[in-house]
Amino acid sequence: MITQEEDMNSCDDSGPCLYDLLRLEPNLPPRKTSGRQSKEETPSSPQTRLNKLLSQPGNGLCADCGSYDPRWVSLNIGSFMCIKCSGVHRSLGVHISKVFSVKLDEWTNEQVDAFEEMGGNTAVNSKYEAYIPDNVSKPKPDASIEERTDFIRRKYEMQQFMIPDASVCCPFPCKPSSKTEKHNHHKGYSLGLAFRNSWRRAEKSNKKSASMAGMVEFIGLIKVNVVRGTNLAVRDMVTSDPYVILSLGNQIVKTRVIKNNLNPVWNEKLMLSIPESIPPLKLLVYDKDTFTNDDFMGEAEIDIQPLVTAARATELVKMEDTMQLGRWVSCGDNTLVSDGIINLIDGKVKQDIVLKLQNVERGVLQIELECVPLTQ
DSSP: OOOOOBOSSOOOTTSOOHHHHHTSOTTSOOOOOOSOOSSOOOTTSHHHHHHHHHTSTTTTBOTTTOOBSOOEEETTTTEEEOHHHHHHHHHHOTTTOOEEETTTSOOOHHHHHHHHHTTHHHHHHHHHTSOOOTTOOOOOTTOOHHHHHHHHIIIIISOTTSOOOGGGSOSSOOOOOSHHHHHHHHHTTHHHHHHHHHHHHHTHHHHHHHHGGGOOOEEEEEEEEEEEEESOOOOBTTBOOEEEEEEETTEEEEOOOOSSOSSOEEEEEEEEEEESSOOOEEEEEEEOOSSSOOEEEEEEEEOOHHHHHHHHHHTTSOOOSOEEEEEEOOOTTSOBSSOEEEEEETTEEEEEEEEEOBSSSSOEEEEEEEEEETTO
């Protein structure tokens, strides 16, 4: 495992270092954000359209717990959610819920079109919360991670609160006119419910252990830009088809495959939630094969604790100038090609890292990290 060394005492003369920041009083006013906009917002821009969607009835509250001002969405479900519920959604996997940030991710108009067609929180909850049993309570904004995880998994992964398919429904359902009638109305769908719940009971123990993986408190997000690979190993006669897998705790994401290239340029941004017990960020490089198992092309690990510490420190102070906050020193005990500097740039805490891949004959990987605090 690669260990990260911070040079707390050797900082540039241009400003204070991370050691100075951590000594400041915690009750200082929060840092003001820059008034500059990175991209022009026009009436037809994706960001403007998203803000308009947020103002529609039902979208101003998290679809799962009711928290105010949700800043995250499930792109394939169609709902707005808070950052705490978004962490649980990430643990479900992108095949169930693909989490995007309203502000931090770059949206296209096509993505906004597809998201808008799903109807927002009201439409989503009318589908996934069509029937919530009396003994099940929807989480409140101050709910624990266990409560959120249990409800969200039952809602989206197990789909326990949906009305069963029409093919197994009572052929003459009556429209409910009261809470009592609604309860009796859904009794008419007992065949579908019994069928769907039968296999759930059989797999209850397995589901319980699997659901525990999502019961993790998150303290922030890390944005990883996989920039490029250099002089990667050959796995297909004279070349390779490389891609990169990132893992942080139980979360796994990967880049696209680049064909026939030993010096691939991905420049692909991926995002992961940071668990409270901060694990190392693991990187694995593979060669994509069609008919056989993918070939291993190297690995690396990064200790992101110093980056998270720097991001937390900058939240306590009012700071807009670019400055160095820390350093991962290149030495014989790690595989850095050059020092990994932690910088504050336009209010964002970033770190550029160039690593030699391990357990492989050759290869270098360049990545850029950015830590996003939970408050953003």
